Amino acid sequence: MVAETLVEDVKKVVERWKDKEGNLIMVLHDVQDRYGYVPREAALEVSRQLDAPLARIYEVLTFYNYFKVQAPGKFNISVCLGTACYLKGATTLIEEIREILHVEEGHSTKDGLFHLQIVRCLGCCGLAPVITVDGKVYSAVKRSDVVNIIAEYSNK
Amino acid sequence: MGITRQDLDKLKEAAGKRVPKDWIRVGYSTCGVAAGADVVYSVLVEEVKARGLNLDVKKCGCVGLCSAEPLVEVNVEGVPHVFYGKVTKDVAHKIMDEHVSQKKLVENHIYEL
Amino acid sequence: MKRILIQDTNGNLRKELRDFHVSLTSQLRDRNLAEAAQVVIVADIGVYQKGLVAKILPEGFVYGNLEAKHIPAIIEQTIQKGEKIAGLALEKKNKQMRLVLRNCGVIDPESFEDYLRCDGYQGLARALEMGPEKVIEEMKKAGLRGRGGAGFPTWLKWNLTRAVPGAVKFIICNGDEGDPGAYMDRSVLEGDPHAVIEGMMIGGLAVGATQGIFYIRAEYPLAVQRIQKAIDTCYAKGLLGKNILGSSFNFEIEIRLGAGAFVCGEETALIASVEGLRGYPRPRPPFPSVKGLWGHPTVINNVETLANISYIFLHGGEAFGKIGMEGSTGTKVFALTGKVRNSGLVEVPMGISLREIVFDIGGGVLNNKKIRAIQTGGPSGGVIPEQFFDTPVGYESLQKLGSIMGSGGMIVLDENDCMVDISKFYLGFCVDESCGKCAPCRIGGTQMLAILTRIAAGKGEEDDLKKLDEIASAMQKASLCGLGQTAPNPVVSTLKYFAEEYRAHVIDKKCPSGKCSSLVAYSINKEKCTACGMCARACPATAITGSRTDKYTIDKAKCISCGQCFEVCKFGAVVRQ
Numbered sequence: 001m002v003a004e005t006l007v008e009d010v011k012k013v014v015e016r017w018k019d020k021e022g023n024l025i026m027v028l029h030d031v032q033d034r035y036g037y038v039p040r041e042a043a044l045e046v047s048r049q050l051d052a053p054l055a056r057i058y059e060v061l062t063f064y065n066y067f068k069v070q071a072p073g074k075f076n077i078s079v080c081l082g083t084a085c086y087l088k089g090a091t092t093l094i095e096e097i098r099e100i101l102h103v104e105e106g107h108s109t110k111d112g113l114f115h116l117q118i119v120r121c122l123g124c125c126g127l128a129p130v131i132t133v134d135g136k137v138y139s140a141v142k143r144s145d146v147v148n149i150i151a152e153y154s155n156k
Numbered sequence: 157m158g159i160t161r162q163d164l165d166k167l168k169e170a171a172g173k174r175v176p177k178d179w180i181r182v183g184y185s186t187c188g189v190a191a192g193a194d195v196v197y198s199v200l201v202e203e204v205k206a207r208g209l210n211l212d213v214k215k216c217g218c219v220g221l222c223s224a225e226p227l228v229e230v231n232v233e234g235v236p237h238v239f240y241g242k243v244t245k246d247v248a249h250k251i252m253d254e255h256v257s258q259k260k261l262v263e264n265h266i267y268e269l
Numbered sequence: 270m271k272r273i274l275i276q277d278t279n280g281n282l283r284k285e286l287r288d289f290h291v292s293l294t295s296q297l298r299d300r301n302l303a304e305a306a307q308v309v310i311v312a313d314i315g316v317y318q319k320g321l322v323a324k325i326l327p328e329g330f331v332y333g334n335l336e337a338k339h340i341p342a343i344i345e346q347t348i349q350k351g352e353k354i355a356g357l358a359l360e361k362k363n364k365q366m367r368l369v370l371r372n373c374g375v376i377d378p379e380s381f382e383d384y385l386r387c388d389g390y391q392g393l394a395r396a397l398e399m400g401p402e403k404v405i406e407e408m409k410k411a412g413l414r415g416r417g418g419a420g421f422p423t424w425l426k427w428n429l430t431r432a433v434p435g436a437v438k439f440i441i442c443n444g445d446e447g448d449p450g451a452y453m454d455r456s457v458l459e460g461d462p463h464a465v466i467e468g469m470m471i472g473g474l475a476v477g478a479t480q481g482i483f484y485i486r487a488e489y490p491l492a493v494q495r496i497q498k499a500i501d502t503c504y505a506k507g508l509l510g511k512n513i514l515g516s517s518f519n520f521e522i523e524i525r526l527g528a529g530a531f532v533c534g535e536e537t538a539l540i541a542s543v544e545g546l547r548g549y550p551r552p553r554p555p556f557p558s559v560k561g562l563w564g565h566p567t568v569i570n571n572v573e574t575l576a577n578i579s580y581i582f583l584h585g586g587e588a589f590g591k592i593g594m595e596g597s598t599g600t601k602v603f604a605l606t607g608k609v610r611n612s613g614l615v616e617v618p619m620g621i622s623l624r625e626i627v628f629d630i631g632g633g634v635l636n637n638k639k640i641r642a643i644q645t646g647g648p649s650g651g652v653i654p655e656q657f658f659d660t661p662v663g664y665e666s667l668q669k670l671g672s673i674m675g676s677g678g679m680i681v682l683d684e685n686d687c688m689v690d691i692s693k694f695y696l697g698f699c700v701d702e703s704c705g706k707c708a709p710c711r712i713g714g715t716q717m718l719a720i721l722t723r724i725a726a727g728k729g730e731e732d733d734l735k736k737l738d739e740i741a742s743a744m745q746k747a748s749l750c751g752l753g754q755t756a757p758n759p760v761v762s763t764l765k766y767f768a769e770e771y772r773a774h775v776i777d778k779k780c781p782s783g784k785c786s787s788l789v790a791y792s793i794n795k796e797k798c799t800a801c802g803m804c805a806r807a808c809p810a811t812a813i814t815g816s817r818t819d820k821y822t823i824d825k826a827k828c829i830s831c832g833q834c835f836e837v838c839k840f841g842a843v844v845r846q
Binding site: 172187218221229241261262263265268269 | 274312314327374379386388394452461511
């Protein structure tokens with residue numbers, strides 16, 4: 001799904017950055033903020049408006065973990081796998097989510113409701129292990145809590 | 157024209173005079189907010205308003221005691237100055253009722269490090 | 270009114286705590302002192318391994334190893350007369366020293382006025398009066414070394430950039446904190462943004478840069494927002510732009526976002542990323558100080574380094590140089606996490622011992638487990654076993670132990686943590702984050718990870734350990750940048766200190782700490798089993814069946830070796846092999 005305003009949206013972003021050297025990453029950040037990911041159509045439009053080859057755009061998009069080229073789910077579950085979370089059992093949380101939702105990391109459930117991703121350190125190590133769902137943080141999560149967290153969203 | 161060195165000193169002096177006597181600080185960094193500091197902050201602000209108190213409630217950075225977030229530091233005349241940790245909505249109400257109004261320390265949440 | 274704070278014991282000494290509390294309150298009541306002293310149970314006083322601990326306010330006396338028999342004396346001497354009881358008093362030293370975090374949690378980070386009240390921008394004013402040469406002299410006196418990891422002297426870095434001719438120079442603040450487990454930079458950016466900006470301006474003045482760039486992780490939206498707000502305020506007040514504070518110094522700042530690449534902590538890769546390219550490191554020389562951002566001389570300082578600088582120019586380089594230890598001056602902020610009671614940020618003077626940090630400040634190991642090692646330096650660092658916990662913390666002392674100071678991650682590992690597993694975790698991180706440009710890092714990392722995975726699965730062979738050593742040494746010598754050169758460190762240091770544990774995995778096919786699930790099998794000892802059913806309820810795989818009469822058994826086919834039953838069994842009936 002891509003908004004009809006795509007050309008306009010990209011124009012606004014490019015306008016903001018056009019006088020800055022090395023602006024590509026910042027432009028892509030703004031595009032991702034707008035759509036939640038960088039759709040192929042938007043990448044093409046950025047390529048056109050910045051007069052940069054598409055390969056140059058994808059070179060950056062695929063190098064950096066932060067950029068997503070696939071549409072996220074309706075709810076996005078991020079499991080922190082920083083050192084503190086890892087030691088306190090984050091991997092068991094991932095197993096539990098996989099089991100409940102039948103979803104692999106980096107993918108969405110078949111109904112598009114949940115997307116599971118693994119992130120490196122959210123910087124809340126004191127609260128480990130940490131899961132976020134669309135920015136809402138769940139701290140000191142136990143394996144048995146996972147089912148309730150997911151249930152909170154499945155009925156929304 | 158920007159400020160000069162002298163302006164800096166004047167601004168500092170003026171700022172120093174505007175510090176209220178009684179205040180509450182809420183640790184409002186990513187870790188604090190993740191643990192619920194936003195809710196605690198709004199409860200405290202509402203309570204202060206509702207009671208018409210001359211008490212400054214302020215958002216601050218992180219003191220560093222992440223496992224005890226959300227952290228609230230309370231400095232009110234007549235009661236020792238303390239940090240409360242793992243503050244929930246209920247504890248925030250207690251801080252207003254017991255610490256601020258009755259001048260009593262709230263049980264179980266003080267981190268006196 | 271007096272306040273008697275009694276420290277909660279988190280489940281230990283529960284009865285003693287209750288008895289003490291009850292008899293203290295009743296004795297106060299008997300003497301009609303209930304209104305004169307409030308008794309409160311508190312979460313933490315910061316004194317550990319001293320039995321029941323209480324603190325009396327407003328005097329601030331701390332008493333330890335308390336028993337009911339001490340109550341009358343406490344009431345008569347301390348509550349009624351305000352005297353200290355020498356026999357009970359503990360000396361509670363504050364081992365932290367807050368320079369970098371001086372304003373964090375104290376000021377409103379979004380208030381310019383608050384920062385000014387704490388002598389904000391006074392350091393910059395001093396630096397402007399001194400001029401660039403003297404600023405660098407002052408930094409030399411302070412002896413500050415880079416807090417991002419490598420510990421290069423900041424004055425020298427500045428001097429190198431200053432010496433290169435050029436009308437256009439840059440200063441970049443590296444806020445792309447990538448070590449999973451360290452977050453002091455985030456905390457400083459969020460808690461005291463102006464201090465970092467002030468440090469950057471002083472650095473810009475010293476090296477002759479007129480443009481500063483904040484490179485911050487996109488994963489830290491609040492930090493970005495607060496720095497942006499602080500920059501906007503500075504422009505509005507004329508603290509950024511032309512003729513700053515009435516001098517001839519001009520300076521501009523903008524923000525660029527990182528996008529999640531650990532390799533961008535490497536200076537040349539970071540520069541490539543600011544230029545909008547893939548974050549590939551470049552061979553050095555030329556060093557960034559000569560040819561950096563867009564080919565211009567560039568100095569890169571870490572967030573914590575810059576926050577130190579505003580402090581140094583407020584209090585003087587000489588005073589700063591007296592803090593800490595020879596060769597490693599000042600303080601260091603550590604993110605103390607893992608299996609530690611009080612996890613969080615601690616700032617300590619250099620030269621303090623690891624033991625003091627973990628036990629006196631951190632309160633020791635979580636849940637009374639036994640400590641195995643402390644990991645410092647994140648994926649580029651190593652583990653330090655208990656026999657070295659008294660080493661003073663400094664750049665060289667940690668390096669000698671096979672670890673590094675790094676950006677300040679400090680992870681406490683307890684008896685349940687497996688050294689093979691932890692090396693595998695860190696190495697996996699580096700393999701994920703390797704940019705793939707140079708072969709030693711790309712291929713070496715992958716091969717080492719394959720070997721470690723094999724060992725953890727119980728399929729290791731005897732010469733695997735030798736192979737690990739060989740690949741590690743090739744990577745350390747031949748990788749292009751710091752990421753590849755340091756990636757083997759966690760493996761090398763665990764091999765050095767915990768060789769036995771590796772051999773147990775390889776030869777005996779056992780994981781002593783029970784973490785590597787393919788090497789562990791659980792069963793229930795029927796003689797010890799009390800048929801309470803805790804294990805069956807805890808089992809996530811429903812592998813445990815039984816009843817009150819038959820007791821319980823584990824179905825080996827269903828068991829996923831997670832160890833939950835082992836953790837919950839209070840009678841030692843679950844056996845790990």
